[in-house]
Amino acid sequence: MKRDKLKIVIVEDDAFYGEILRKYVYQVVDRKIPEKDVSIMHFISAEECMECLDPETNIFLLDYNLVGDDNEASQNGLDLLKTIKKMCPQAYFIIVTSYGDFSTIKKFAMEGADKYVLKNEDTPIRINAILKHLIQQSLVRK
Amino acid sequence: MIIDLTMSTKANLLRQKLKEFFVRMFIRNRPQDLSATRSENSYFRDYSLNKLQGLAEGNINFTIEMLQIFLQNADKDISELKASCLYNNWERVGTLAHKLIPACEYLQLDKLARFLKDIEINSNNVQDRIKLVQLVDHACDTYSQIRPMIIIDLHKLKKDKVLGNY
Numbered sequence: 001m002k003r004d005k006l007k008i009v010i011v012e013d014d015a016f017y018g019e020i021l022r023k024y025v026y027q028v029v030d031r032k033i034p035e036k037d038v039s040i041m042h043f044i045s046a047e048e049c050m051e052c053l054d055p056e057t058n059i060f061l062l063d064y065n066l067v068g069d070d071n072e073a074s075q076n077g078l079d080l081l082k083t084i085k086k087m088c089p090q091a092y093f094i095i096v097t098s099y100g101d102f103s104t105i106k107k108f109a110m111e112g113a114d115k116y117v118l119k120n121e122d123t124p125i126r127i128n129a130i131l132k133h134l135i136q137q138s139l140v141r142k
Numbered sequence: 143m144i145i146d147l148t149m150s151t152k153a154n155l156l157r158q159k160l161k162e163f164f165v166r167m168f169i170r171n172r173p174q175d176l177s178a179t180r181s182e183n184s185y186f187r188d189y190s191l192n193k194l195q196g197l198a199e200g201n202i203n204f205t206i207e208m209l210q211i212f213l214q215n216a217d218k219d220i221s222e223l224k225a226s227c228l229y230n231n232w233e234r235v236g237t238l239a240h241k242l243i244p245a246c247e248y249l250q251l252d253k254l255a256r257f258l259k260d261i262e263i264n265s266n267n268v269q270d271r272i273k274l275v276q277l278v279d280h281a282c283d284t285y286s287q288i289r290p291m292i293i294i295d296l297h298k299l300k301k302d303k304v305l306g307n308y
Contacts, residue, residue, distance in 0.1 A: 023197055065241075
């Protein structure tokens with residue numbers, strides 16, 4: 001029987017940090033699932049993510065501030081979460097951001113984000129623990 | 143005929159801009175600043191590849207790729223930071239500083255990250271433009287001092303890759 005791929009999407013406007021996140025994700029996934037059974041995509045804007053969105057994506061890692069290079073008004077992580085949540089109700093959402101104020105966290109929680117991770121020294125440990133749990137949950141859902 | 147411009151908004155704006163211009167010139171040309179930078183040498187300690195290499199787990203290609211991405215992004219963002227500062231676009235200044243901070247932390251560019259954090263905080267509520275201009279100048283100077291070191295490391299890594307020394 002053909003097994004469905006585990007699909008993980010990262011939306012982060014900073015290419016450097018996006019690749020760092022991909023590495024963290026890969027480190028967790030690599031120890032649990034064969035490489036051929038996983039797809040990890042990185043998009044630098046909400047618009048790019050929407051263009052290539054796969055409704056069967058299992059886990060999203062979203063940044064809050066998604067300002068494009070041209071400083072044009074772009075959807076932020078919260079807008080994107082609202083949109084994707086309707087299209088992928090089964091997916092899990094991890095918010096990875098530097099904004100740690102209560103009002104921002106509350107907004108994301110109200111819109112259905114599953115986890116909120118701050119960009120700091122503890123990010124790798126938190127991402128690792130959360131992903132292990134959510135990957136397990138995603139595999140159970142399948 | 144003597145025209146009193148002291149109460150004029152335009153004159154105040156012009157005065158402010160001139161003040162900012164002279165502060166910029168003063169900071170750039172201040173000899174003691176340059177000598178302090180050279181003798182203190184503290185910029186050169188605020189950079190390390192240890193964290194990135196730890197994350198790479200021996201994958202030299204990953205380290206090379208990340209350094210290339212960093213330089214490409216930082217070159218663009220730092221020059222835009224300067225331009226936004228010149229045009230008093232403080233919102234963009236804050237956004238760019240915020241965007242640059244996480245990457246700096248991975249290369250342990252502590253001094254640059256500190257300046258960027260201060261820029262981000264000060265740009266939210268612009269009360270002291272001169273201080274903000276100074277911070278942007280410090281951040282740009284710090285980056286221009288660290289950049290050649292990153293390029294040297296990048297060349298070394300590329301050489302090691304070719305020679306298989308990793």
